[in-house]
Amino acid sequence: MLPYRNLAEAEVVLGRNLTAAETFWFHYSASMPDYLLFYHNIAFLFVIFTLVPLPMAVAELIRPSTIAPFKLQPKVALPPSSFLKCYKVVLRVFFFVVGPLQLISYPSVKLVGIRTGLPLPSAWEMAAQLVVYFLVEDYGNYWIHRAMHSKWGYEKIHHVHHEFTAPMGFAAPYAHWAEVLVLGIPSFIGPALVPGHMVTFWLWIALRQIEAIETHCGYDFPFNPTKFIPFYGGAEYHDYHHYVGGQSQSNFASVFTYCDYIYGTDKGYRFQKAHLAKLREQWTAEEHNGIDISNHIGKIE
Known part of the structure; x- marks a missing residue:
């Protein structure tokens, strides 16, 4: 809730005209309690979980040929029931874990100093804070994810997320409720260390x-x-x-790849990429020389 009675008073306090x-x-939040502004996250997450993966799911189910050349595991074709099951589990976790967690976490947001007033942050301020949030979350997520691949962590918790060996967009938050709770901790450390505006916090949650x-x-x-973001992992990396599954001790990074590189947990991935590159180079040379490469088809899928 803003401490101004009208726009004119806000401009006097700031010493300048308000931007658009x-x-x-001002018009949106002037009379709205801060806790209601924070609870916008619940609606944002619901919309993101539902709508962002939808175009890819529709394309894969209705017109798979249009995106087939870009599929990372082309031999795997998930039926509609898998998409529906995944979304139902995600909704269940959302309503019974994510939503309630948002409801009880507002005091923490106020404690660390995330503000809702004027002025709004500049684009540079938001960008700098978002970089910090991503880096801090990525580092914390790396170690939690790596711990989840211990024998106990995988068998008791993390195996749920790995039910989809060929993941889809809806499977991003598909996980055991305990994993959802624990992985929420690194997401909040960045805003706690470098608190900003609520708008920046909204954007952080949405982008992540x-x-x-x-x-x-x-x-x-x-x-x-x-692909132009330095050290960004992306779909192929994750x-x-x-694909490797429960025995995987590689590619734990959530966003960037620097932790896997520093701690040597990307060796399997890099070895496979180098091996496949050599095979493709060999097969290209054989095809150029008129040698039948039909026996090789499928080996790189």
Whole structure:
């Protein structure tokens, strides 16, 4: 709730005219309690979990040929029942875990100093804070994810997420309720260390979930703009982790790849990539020389 009676008072306090975005924020939030603004996250997450994976799911179920060249595990074709089952589990976790967690976490948000007032943060401020949030969350998530692949962690908790060895977008939040709770901790550490505006916090939560859906989509599109982000893992990187399955000790990163590189947990992935690159080079040379390569088909899938 903003401590101003009207726009004129807000402009006097700030010593300048409000921007268009600040004017909109004033009209939207002036009389709204802060806790209601924070609870917008519940609606945002529901919309993201439901709508962001939907286009890829529809394409895969109705017109798979249009995206088939980009599928990372082309031999796996999930039936509609798998998509429905996945979404139902995600909704159950959302309503019984994610939603209640959001409801009780508001005092923590106020404690760390996430603000809702004016002025709104600049684009540079938001970008800098988001970089910190991603890096901090990525580091914490790496170690939690790695611990989940211990014998106890995998058998008791993490095996649920690995039910889909060929993941899809809906499977990003498909996990045991305990895993959802534990992995929520690194997501909050960044905003706690570098608190910003509620708008930045909203954007952080939205971008992190969209990123998780993208890395679980099961497709590697060459025109994806995330390929230009340094050290970004992406769908191909995380798909290998699911493909290897429960025995995987590789590619634990949630967003970036630096932890896997530093701690040596990307060796299996890098070995496979190098091996497949050599095979493709060999087969290209054989095809160029008129040698039948039909016996090789399928070995790189």
